[in-house]
Amino acid sequence: MLFNSYEFIFLFLPLVFTGYFYLNSIKKLTASKLFLVIASLFFYSWWNINYLPLMLGSIFINYVISSKLSDKEFDKLLKKQLFIFGLVLNISFLAYFKYMDFFIDNINFIFRTDIEFLHLALPLAISFFTLQQVAFLVDSYQGIVKKSKFLDYILFVIFFPQLIAGPIVHHKSIIPQFESKRNKFINYKNIYIGLFIFSLGLFKKVFIADTFAIWANNGFDVLPHLTLIQSWMTSLSYSLELYFDFSGYTDMAIGIALLFNIKIPVNFNSPFKSKNIIEFWTKWHITLSNFINAYVYTPILKSFKKFTFKNALITSFITMLIIGLWHGASWMFVLYGALHGAGIVINHLWKRHGFKLHKIVAIFLTFNFVNITFIFFRAHDMSDAFKVLGGMFNLSELGNLNDIFLLYPHSERLDQYIFLIMFVISFVTIFTFHNSMELSKNLKPTIYNISLIVLFFVVSILHLNRVSEFIYFNF
Amino acid sequence: MNIYEKSVKNILLSVGISLLLYATLIFVIDPIQQYRKASFYKPMFTNQRYLNPGLIKTYNYDTVIIGASETENFNPIYIDKQLDVKTLKLSIEGSNIFENELMLATAIKTGKVKKVIYSIDTFAFDKELASLKYSKLPLYLYDKSLLNDYKYLLNIDIFKKYFIKIILGNVFNKKKFIQPIEKFQYWGDKFQTRKQKLLIETDKLLSKYKIPNYDKKYYNNMINLFDTQMLTSIKDNQNIDYIFIFPPYLINFWIPTEKNHVQENIDFKKYIVTKLLKLQNVKIYDFQDVEDIVYDFNNYQGITHYKPSINKYMIDCIKKDKYRLNSIKRIYNFYKSLINKDSIESNLKRYN
Numbered sequence: 108m109l110f111n112s113y114e115f116i117f118l119f120l121p122l123v124f125t126g127y128f129y130l131n132s133i134k135k136l137t138a139s140k141l142f143l144v145i146a147s148l149f150f151y152s153w154w155n156i157n158y159l160p161l162m163l164g165s166i167f168i169n170y171v172i173s174s175k176l177s178d179k180e181f182d183k184l185l186k187k188q189l190f191i192f193g194l195v196l197n198i199s200f201l202a203y204f205k206y207m208d209f210f211i212d213n214i215n216f217i218f219r220t221d222i223e224f225l226h227l228a229l230p231l232a233i234s235f236f237t238l239q240q241v242a243f244l245v246d247s248y249q250g251i252v253k254k255s256k257f258l259d260y261i262l263f264v265i266f267f268p269q270l271i272a273g274p275i276v277h278h279k280s281i282i283p284q285f286e287s288k289r290n291k292f293i294n295y296k297n298i299y300i301g302l303f304i305f306s307l308g309l310f311k312k313v314f315i316a317d318t319f320a321i322w323a324n325n326g327f328d329v330l331p332h333l334t335l336i337q338s339w340m341t342s343l344s345y346s347l348e349l350y351f352d353f354s355g356y357t358d359m360a361i362g363i364a365l366l367f368n369i370k371i372p373v374n375f376n377s378p379f380k381s382k383n384i385i386e387f388w389t390k391w392h393i394t395l396s397n398f399i400n401a402y403v404y405t406p407i408l409k410s411f412k413k414f415t416f417k418n419a420l421i422t423s424f425i426t427m428l429i430i431g432l433w434h435g436a437s438w439m440f441v442l443y444g445a446l447h448g449a450g451i452v453i454n455h456l457w458k459r460h461g462f463k464l465h466k467i468v469a470i471f472l473t474f475n476f477v478n479i480t481f482i483f484f485r486a487h488d489m490s491d492a493f494k495v496l497g498g499m500f501n502l503s504e505l506g507n508l509n510d511i512f513l514l515y516p517h518s519e520r521l522d523q524y525i526f527l528i529m530f531v532i533s534f535v536t537i538f539t540f541h542n543s544m545e546l547s548k549n550l551k552p553t554i555y556n557i558s559l560i561v562l563f564f565v566v567s568i569l570h571l572n573r574v575s576e577f578i579y580f581n582f
Numbered sequence: 583m584n585i586y587e588k589s590v591k592n593i594l595l596s597v598g599i600s601l602l603l604y605a606t607l608i609f610v611i612d613p614i615q616q617y618r619k620a621s622f623y624k625p626m627f628t629n630q631r632y633l634n635p636g637l638i639k640t641y642n643y644d645t646v647i648i649g650a651s652e653t654e655n656f657n658p659i660y661i662d663k664q665l666d667v668k669t670l671k672l673s674i675e676g677s678n679i680f681e682n683e684l685m686l687a688t689a690i691k692t693g694k695v696k697k698v699i700y701s702i703d704t705f706a707f708d709k710e711l712a713s714l715k716y717s718k719l720p721l722y723l724y725d726k727s728l729l730n731d732y733k734y735l736l737n738i739d740i741f742k743k744y745f746i747k748i749i750l751g752n753v754f755n756k757k758k759f760i761q762p763i764e765k766f767q768y769w770g771d772k773f774q775t776r777k778q779k780l781l782i783e784t785d786k787l788l789s790k791y792k793i794p795n796y797d798k799k800y801y802n803n804m805i806n807l808f809d810t811q812m813l814t815s816i817k818d819n820q821n822i823d824y825i826f827i828f829p830p831y832l833i834n835f836w837i838p839t840e841k842n843h844v845q846e847n848i849d850f851k852k853y854i855v856t857k858l859l860k861l862q863n864v865k866i867y868d869f870q871d872v873e874d875i876v877y878d879f880n881n882y883q884g885i886t887h888y889k890p891s892i893n894k895y896m897i898d899c900i901k902k903d904k905y906r907l908n909s910i911k912r913i914y915n916f917y918k919s920l921i922n923k924d925s926i927e928s929n930l931k932r933y934n
Contacts, residue, residue: 113732295586302593522742552589561596568601569738 108153110305110359111313113571119150123267124366131291140258140285143367147267151231158230162265165200169193169240170260176247177254190248194241201237204230209436232271234433236264238398243278245402255282268363272356274374275394281369290368300547301365303556306563307543308358313570315533316352318526319344322514327491330513334506338498340514340530345485346478347533350379353392358543377542379477382469383457384450387477395430403429420455424448439483439492446480470538605735613744615640616723616734623752626744626759627766630674631681635723637763638689643670646689648682649701651675652829655770655890656699656897658763664901667697673767678711681719683811688724690819697823699900702854703886704847707804770890777879777934780832784930787837791923794840801846805853813857820863825900828907830869830892832882833930836920848917852910859908866907867900871916877933 108115123146130139152159172193175181202210208224215222243260246252255263255278263281264270284290326333326341333341357374364371378391388396404426411418424445431444464472479496486492498504512523550556612618615625615636627633645667647653658669672685682700689695705711722730734740751760816824828851838844858864875881881888899905907913919925 113736295584295590298590299586299593302590552585557589557592557596560593561600564593564597565600565604566738568597569604569736569741572733572737 108150110356110363111309111567111571113568116568119146120363120366127367128291128293136291137258139291140262143267144258144262144265147262147265147270150267151265151270154231155228157228161204161230162232162236165197165236165240166261166264168196169244170257172196173240173244173247173252173260174254176244177250177252179250186248190244193244197237197241197244201233203227204233206432206436235273235275236270238275239264239278242398242402246278252278259285266364266369268360268367268369269371272353272360273392273394274357274360274372275398276371277397280372284369292368294368297365297368299552300550301362303362303550303560304358304365304543304547305362306560306567307546308355308360308362309567310563311351311355311358313567315529316348316355317570318529319348319351319533322526323348323485325514327485327495328487331494333494333498334504334510335498335501336506337510337514338495338501340511341495342478342482342499344514344530346481347530347537349481349484350375350537351533354543361544373544375542376544377537379474379537380470381473382464382466383473384447384454384476385458387473388447388451395433399426399430416455416459420452423451423455427451434484439486439488443480443484446483450476450480601736604741605732608735608737608740608745611745611748612636613740613748614723614734616731623748624760626748626751627761627763629743630672630767631719632723633766634672634674634685635688637670638672638685638692641670643668643694645669645697645699646686646695647671647673647699647701648686649673649827649829650677650682650703650706650886651767651769652703652886652888653701653893654767655773655893657768657890657893660894661699661897664897665697669699671766675767676711677706678708678714679706679807679811680712680715682706683815684716684719684724687815690815690822695822697825699825699827701827701829703829704804704850704854707807707850708843709800709803712807768890770893773883773889775880775889776883780834780879780882780885781934784834784837787834787839788923788927790839791837792840793838793845794842797843797846800843801849804846804850808850808854808857816858816861816864822863824858824861824864826858826864826866827896827900828866828868828870829886829896830872830875830881830888832879832885832888833876833926835885836870837926838920844920848913848920852913855907855910855913859910865900867896867905868907868912869896869899869905871912871919872905873929873933877929879934 108119110116123143126142126146127139130136130142148159148163151162172189175189176186176193204227207227211222211224214220243252243263259282260278262285263276263278266276266281269276323341323345326337326344330337354375361371361373372394374392374394376390376393378387381387381390404422407425408414408419408422411422425448427448428441428444431440431442431447434440434443479499482492482495486495511527512520515523515526609617611623612620613626614633616639619640645661645665647656647658647661647669650673653671653673654675656669656671656673658671661667661669670689672689674681674685677685686695686698686700720733722733747756747759750756751758836844855866858866869875875888875892881892883889919929
């Protein structure tokens with residue numbers, strides 16, 4: 108089920124909210140958790156129930172292993188073996204479903220073989236629930252996890268607001284919140300703030316990101332050749348789409364969780380205001396960075412015999428390759444990771460030599476670097492990527508305003524002007540405004556704020572289902 | 583009640599009231615005539631996939647036209663006069679077989695349809711086009727359920743693309759937004775022959791002239807779609823008269839090259855005709871081998887897009903029972919003329 112759907116907003120969410128707090132109000136605390144688990148399973152199965160046994164299997168096996176690992180009486184050597192087994196199992200699970208065809212493709216290419224693809228459907232949210240469980244497994248092995256009940260564990264993994272695309276939550280911060288007695292009562296302040304964040308996220312996704320998607324898709328996938336102005340509009344539209352789409356989704360997740368008095372971590376903190384690439388990764392997809400830092404970067408660095416600047420740089424680069432590959436089974440993602448890895452390495456060297464830039468120049472350079480790397484993130488192959496990237500620096504073909512409108516075909520002039528205004532406003536907003544999390548911190552129940560929330564909701568709901576135009580006359 | 587509780591209630595109430603007011607406005611005006619035929623304003627006719635299901639429900643007719651963009655220039659008033667019927671045109675530009683069949687089934691369900699004029703494009707069964715299935719259709723408009731109508735009533739584009747233009751047309755007299763129904767998706771006014779461009783394409787095709795290997799899978803896929811999607815519904819509706827038209831494509835369509843499926847299309851056409859000729863409630867008219875039309879480049883704007891006078895001509899022929907297809911022999915003969923490159927070239931010289 109999508110957050111931005113009628114069935115979620117008008118049926119699922121109100122029913123789950125009412126059911127959960129009703130069970131809490133009559134002191135059926137275990138039943139209320141069970142209710143949330145069942146609701147989350149339903150939410151997950153709405154897409155495709157076939158994936159459900161896989162996810163439940165993964166959860167069950169991880170729980171059994173983690174329980175053994177956190178058992179203090181368990182033999183140390185056996186514990187180590189079991190831990191390695193658990194890790195290998197999770198990585199294999201992810202590798203099999205997500206990367207097998209990519210692997211076969213490369214084998215076929217290198218050895219000129221003709222092994223058939225498996226064409227496995229990627230189980231939804233596999234990258235997210237696997238990461239959360241790996242963290243739990245590692246912490247269980249290190250003895251920093253108290254033994255949890257199965258119900259608490261499964262709820263931590265599948266609590267529906269964060270299940271599909273994060274934020275990647277950590278058991279330390281989530282399980283205690285479900286335990287807290289205070290969180291069992293309806294809290295109107297949380298609901299008010301939750302509604303604000305949810306409505307803003309919904310607005311970002313359905314009104315802003317989905318509009319930029321039209322331009323980005325046409326530039327990347329449809330037009331065979333782009334002028335300079337079209338290329339810039341395409342790549343910038345995609346950067347805006349990606350940011351508003353993902354941060355919008357995250358806002359919705361945070362807002363919904365808050366309705367249930369659960370605080371899930373911030374995932375974006377105005378990333379485009381970053382002054383360098385290291386800072387960017389502390390503000391973009393923060394929960395992924397934190398996970399990777401704790402469970403990938405640090406262990407790799409520790410595996411070196413000596414902690415040196417050079418080793419740290421190598422580790423950073425490898426880590427970024429892994430981040431790239433985590434996003435999807437394609438060399439384009441690996442390249443995206445490599446570019447960011449190189450960016451981080453250069454950034455560290457730069458810092459070490461004490462170079463400094465003016466704040467505005469630094470933000471400008473960082474944004475442009477990120478914008479260019481997103482081309483590789485979005486393009487299906489190198490020729491698509493170079494079509495856009497090459498166009499951005501093709502001074503011999505500048506193009507004009509009408510070229511921009513070609514990115515939004517079959518639309519009316521009014522829509523196109525609205526888009527251009529939206530483009531400018533979005534840019535001003537991401538560089539100068541407070542982000543949704545900053546705004547929500549001091550959100551007062553004023554008429555102005557209430558009107559804004561109502562406006563976000565109404566406009567977004569009217570945009571959930573749009574008329575698609577299909578012009579066929581290709582004479 | 584604390585201030586936050588009050589605020590939350592105000593938000594939910596305001597959102598609810600705003601949406602209800604909006605939905606009521608759309609319901610009353612009903613811009614795509616889903617609930618009633620427009621009476622107190624002149625409606626706007628555009629985007630068939632959205633508008634047709636409303637017309638099916640709320641208009642009076644006994645004959646429907648089914649087909650893609652080459653049927654858009656049929657004039658319902660002319661057809662009514664010539665064939666003594668009451669016609670509703672249900673063309674869909676770029677349609678595939680699933681869309682055509684759903685449109686027809688929706689109309690038949692109303693019990694109003696006595697006659698169907700159905701323009702068959704064999705490429706509507708093409709794997710790629712057919713794989714789109716119903717993806718371009720707003721299916722919530724094609725059923726009788728009112729439960730899913732919120733998708734229509736709470737849709738901003740209905741406001742932007744229809745409501746505003748209806749206001750502009752009716753209140754501010756902007757005529758282009760409120761054309762009469764017979765002009766619905768009619769592009770005959772804008773017809774322009776593209777003879778020179780098309781002739782260049784013909785040369786290119788002839789230079790690549792080749793009868794490629796037969797693609798049995800492609801053919802089987804088409805006949806399977808015909809059997810499952812089309813034939814059963816004709817058999818199930820014996821009380822309805824079907825007039826099938828094979829519309830005249832420019833000869834370029836039939837020049838075989840490595841990349842097209844001319845042989846398979848011809849065989850598929852034979853298959854369709856063999857099956858249809860067995861049915862009592864069916865008449866077939868084939869214009870694809872009418873050399874005066876298909877070799878004359880002045881008639882065409884694109885390979886499948888001919889000038890509006892040809893639409894009229896086809897109706898006249900149906901009235902006079904001319905070009906009726908009674909056996910597949912004609913198709914064989916036509917195909918014979920195609921597998922000979924010289925005969926195509928000599929015909930081209932003769933007609934241009």
